[in-house]
Amino acid sequence: MGATRFDYDLFTIGAGSGGIRASRISRHLGARVAVAENYRIGGTCVIRGCVPKKLLTYAAHYAEDFEDARSYGWTIENTSFSWPALIANKNREIARLSKVYADGFARTGIDVIEDTAKLADAHTVEVGGRRVTAQNILVATGAWPVKPTIPGIEHAITSNEAFELPALPKRILIAGGGYVAVEFAGIFNGLGSQVTLSYRGAQVLRGFDDDVRKHLHDEMGKKGVRIVLDSDVLRIDRCTDGSLEVSLTGVPGNKLPCDAVMVATGRNPNTARLGLAEAGVKRDGAGGVMVDRFCRSSVANIYAVGDVTHRLALTPVAVREGGAVAMTLFGGAETPVDLDDVPSAVFSQPPVGTVGLTEARAVEKFGKVDVYKASFRPLRHTLSGRDERTLVKLVVDASTQCVVGAHMVGADSPEIIQGIAVAVKSKLTKAQLDATIGIHPTAAEEFLTLREKASRVT
């Protein structure tokens, strides 16, 4: 292991998805490890990201489930919803998870310092009023929501505070069109808030396949979310009765009364006041730590993983990168991270699952592309009568017949796309997918029975 002239072999700044993984694997490989965390062990995903978000998404879906249950013979009367009960239960679960991680650190002999850390030099960290030295330093400080600079922005919340609101807002404006914005639109809408989503662009979910974007937009609209596109939020005013008035373009009179405004307009890497520039660590224009495929920064013994590198802001990516750094440093194997064909989901209502290239990106890359798609009413809704349609879409490189993209909007699509992702990552062909016998009756089998080419795009 590293030279003993240092206090530790690895010092990790940030106990989120990436930092925890790197620390645990490094310790397992025999390294002496310390971690600094200045909020709560678990990081964004556990405390105010994926996990609580998905719990709230389940809660929101019950509204439709209760309605649909009638068509299946159930009588459900006097349903009511308590936001404080949901938040208290969610808080209990994330406290449990945070403790599991903290106990894991203690059990395996990883030292935890609950304070803000910064670099003093390439081998020294200042934390908790002292200086600690390490052979290697891992920056895993994540990202933070950015608020636009408009008058009255102090009245707006971000996803951080949305998880802790004392009461469910009757009317909420959500500004943004990315996955966090559409997910929270689905959550608040399902729980009974009147939701307006204002987005600057021409369609929600920039970067996703165009059919997915349009399909989700239409389905969200059917469920009652008012989506205002090409819209700018200009200012927010607090009224005398405590409610808010938002000035925004795209609505009649350019004014919208509401009770809460949530901005989901992006996240920036947490790199300010970390002493990175002074230590010689290069950052990109957004402040993200620039790294090579081994997650190594411009300073050879300083690594960075996860959202702080401003690449793919997803928990499994941070986890994979953290594990790779540990293997490179202490496992005797230089381990690069391959960020091609990373699947992802949007836990909107209905949810989205996606892997590989969008149709537009595939055309740019391959020229000739075969597109297969189907839109159908899921079996469940033949009885419920709910007007919800599922979209499945495959993008195939016409010359090799490899499936280069798979996209789905509809119930269970994140679960289904996780399986299809193996096919895309393994560069399977359309014929190999077709040779697989489906499981009936499922929505997933639709991916194996797409026969009609929707188009051959050149």
Ligand SMILES: Cc1cc2nc3c(=O)[nH]c(=O)nc-3n(C[C@H](O)[C@H](O)[C@H](O)COP(=O)(O)OP(=O)(O)OC[C@H]3O[C@@H](n4cnc5c(N)ncnc54)[C@H](O)[C@@H]3O)c2cc1C
């Ligand atoms: C609302 C929301 C929903 C999301 N949903 C999903 C999802 O469904 N699926 C998915 O894959 N991803 C999701 N993400 C993204 C996911 O949460 C992040 O990609 C992931 O948490 C990144 O892990 P990380 O280790 O890079 O950073 P983080 O988990 O953010 O951890 C960084 C840690 O560093 C600490 N820290 C920062 N600065 C310092 C310092 N100077 N000293 C000490 N500690 C410091 C922070 O307190 C934090 O605990 C979501 C994010 C948000 C905001």
